[in-house]
Amino acid sequence: MGSTRPQRLLRAVQKNSTRGDPQSVISAIDHFCRHKEWAMNVGDEKGSILDGVVSEVNPSTALELGTYCGYSTVRIARLLPPGSQLITLEFNPAYAAVAKQVIAWAGLQDKVQLVEGPSGDLIPQMKELFGVKSFDLVFIDHWKDRYLADAQLLEECGLLRKGSVLLADNVICPGTPEYLEYVRNSPRYESRYFKSHLEYTQAEDGLEKSVFLG
Numbered sequence: 001m002g003s004t005r006p007q008r009l010l011r012a013v014q015k016n017s018t019r020g021d022p023q024s025v026i027s028a029i030d031h032f033c034r035h036k037e038w039a040m041n042v043g044d045e046k047g048s049i050l051d052g053v054v055s056e057v058n059p060s061t062a063l064e065l066g067t068y069c070g071y072s073t074v075r076i077a078r079l080l081p082p083g084s085q086l087i088t089l090e091f092n093p094a095y096a097a098v099a100k101q102v103i104a105w106a107g108l109q110d111k112v113q114l115v116e117g118p119s120g121d122l123i124p125q126m127k128e129l130f131g132v133k134s135f136d137l138v139f140i141d142h143w144k145d146r147y148l149a150d151a152q153l154l155e156e157c158g159l160l161r162k163g164s165v166l167l168a169d170n171v172i173c174p175g176t177p178e179y180l181e182y183v184r185n186s187p188r189y190e191s192r193y194f195k196s197h198l199e200y201t202q203a204e205d206g207l208e209k210s211v212f213l214g
């Protein structure tokens with residue numbers, strides 16, 4: 001049984017970064033993806049935009065949809081103030097197993113709750129499972145055809161408050177047309193596009209930042 005790409009990415013992290021140093025973990029993954037094997041992390045260019053939004057929001061409670069190998073989980077968690085929590089949902093058990101180890105290697109396991117399962121089932125359980133009142137920030141980076149359904153589910157479950165920020169990856173490539181149409185036309189959101197590139201490539205992509213108006 002050969003190794004998978006996420007397993008090879010994890011080995012590169014353990015080999016080329018310092019345990020407990022999130023920045024070195026981020027750099028090791030970016031180097032691996034740029035020079036060895038492309039992988040669907042948000043990457044360094046869009047990652048800097050993500051950092052800016054996280055720092056601006058300074059969330060007490062944040063949610064990530066789509067953990068993959070934990071790259072954006074580490075980017076977000078390293079910027080969280082003491083006492084704040086990041087909950088990250090991953091459907092794929094193999095991805096979750098690698099992400100857990102990447103997050104632990106970075107030393108951020110105390111700030112992160114990684115939950116395995118389908119977002120559509122888990123979102124309605126956030127209040128009872130984690131005592132979440134509402135999310136200050138939601139980073140959306142999972143199945144592109146689940147973005148709209150899960151944004152509306154967050155609204156319906158009362159998990160967004162006036163000022164909550166949704167930040168969505170891949171709104172151009174692979175693309176999330178129905179989600180974009182919704183947040184850009186709904187009176188309940190103030191939406192803005194951050195033009196960038198698909199991770200580690202020159203293809204256009206970008207992040208959409210949408211503030212929930214209540």
Ligand SMILES: O=C(CSCCNC(=O)c1cc(-c2ccc(F)cc2)cc(O)c1O)c1ccc(O)c(O)c1
Nearest residue numbers: 040041042066091092141142143144169170173174
């Ligand atoms: O992978 C998933 C769905 S979650 C990952 C969503 N993310 C993406 O798909 C994603 C994709 C791309 C991208 C890929 C190829 C291109 F040519 C261009 C762009 C970029 C991103 O930044 C992404 O976030 C999954 C689910 C259930 C399973 O059982 C399972 O095996 C796998």
Ligand SMILES: [Mg+2]
Nearest residue numbers: 042141169170
């Ligand atoms: Mg993505």
